[in-house]
Amino acid sequence: MFAREDDVLEAAERWRCEGRGVALATVVETWGSAPRPVGSHLAIDEAGHFLGSVSGGCVEGAVVAEAAEVIASGAPRLMEFGVADETAWQVGLSCGGRIAVYIEKVA
Amino acid sequence: MELPVLEALNAERAARRACVLVTEMDGGRQRLVRSVDVAADPLATELAEVLRTGRSTMLSLGNAKIFLTAHVPAPRLVLTGAVHISQALAPMARIAGLDVTIIDPRTAFATSERFPDVTVLPQWPDVVLPQIGLDPFTAFAALTHDPKIDDPGLTAALAAGCFYIGALGSRRTHATRLERLAGQGISRETLSRIRAPIGLDIGAATPAEIAVSILAEIVGALRQRNVPREKAA
Incomplete structure (x- = not known):
């Protein structure tokens, strides 16, 4: 089954209450075709476990890696992904769109 | 955060x-x-x-x-009538992302064997609907053909401002239904929110096809809506 936004946000709360370091990633802007709508969430814990989706799989790996640093530093970050990126072959969006993902720590 | x-x-x-x-x-x-x-x-x-x-x-x-x-709350579908159309509609609606609740006081119909993975409440709508709490993010469909079951559901759905309200039955059945509900003091304008005959007009013939037409109408109401507003508490 797909994880729904309810499940993702509840997991973020539950993980934090269990004492884990947790970050929440949110799609805040999209340009062109984008796999997931603005407002979509991905919850990530300090061990790299995650639930939800910000891109249908294209950039989750990069977001999870960045989330580890956000959890460590506490400072939120904004990441942009698109086919124009030089890293496109690794983490670009095959659909040709661009997305901005905001990653914040659950403190 | x-x-x-x-x-x-x-x-x-x-x-x-x-x-x-x-x-x-x-x-x-x-x-x-x-x-x-x-x-x-x-x-x-x-x-x-x-x-x-x-x-x-x-x-x-x-x-x-x-x-x-x-x-905003996830869209939800509440049905009266644990009937054949509901058996097709419930799994389709779940795949489309709607939580489904089926109400039917006729306990022979309202069994979890007939409706796996769906909340089935073998009770009268006027008893159970206040507990469920219909709201503007709920779609309601009356599918029993029995006014004793469907009418209280429709009345509650209109009062709650459900984003979609549909009722099974022919134009003639619906005209009779409108007379009955108007007799309860519900305005014609309010009653015009009930979609009947239910479902998009795609010539649906079988229960499963009728379910498709109902689900398509619900998705249309959800996505093309003049969106529901919550009433101030």
Whole structure:
């Protein structure tokens, strides 16, 4: 089954209450075709476990890696992904769109 | 996000109340605005629009960027009638992302064997609907053909402002139904919200095809809506 936004946000709360370091990633802007709508969430814990989706799989790996640093530093970050990126072959969006993902720590 | 903000957000979602999370992109300051507090907020107009459409959005105010995350309750489908059409409609609606609840006091129909993975309540609508709490994010469909079961459901759905209200039955059956409900003091304008005969006109013949036509009509009401507003408490 797909994880729904309810499940993702509840997991973020539950993980934090269990004492884990947790970050929440949110799609805040999209340009062109984008796999997931603005407002979509991905919850990530300090061990790299995650639930939800910000891109249908294209950039989750990069977001999870960045989330580890956000959890460590506490400072939120904004990441942009698109086919124009030089890293496109690794983490670009095959659909040709661009997305901005905001990653914040659950403190 | 501070944990108390996340907890409050999850509490609002669990209670099926709409709210908006306001995030200043520069610095990350946040606040949660509950739907009943929107009117008093400095961003009242923008927040109301976000709740109306259910779409999160980035605002640019001068140099400042503010992200509004819309949290509106997940759409839900409540049916009266544990009937053949419901057996087809329930799994289709679940795949489309709707939570499904079926109400039918006829216990021979309302069994979990007939409806796996769906909430089935073998009770009268006027007893059980107040417990479920219909709301503007709920679609309601009356499918029993029995006024004793369907009418109380339709009355409750109209009062709650459900985003979709449909009733099975021919034009003639519906005309009789409208007379009955008008006799209870419901205005013609309010009654015009009931879609009947139910479903998009695609010539559906079988129960499964009728279910498709109903589900398509519900999705249309959800996505092309002049979106439901929560009544102020």
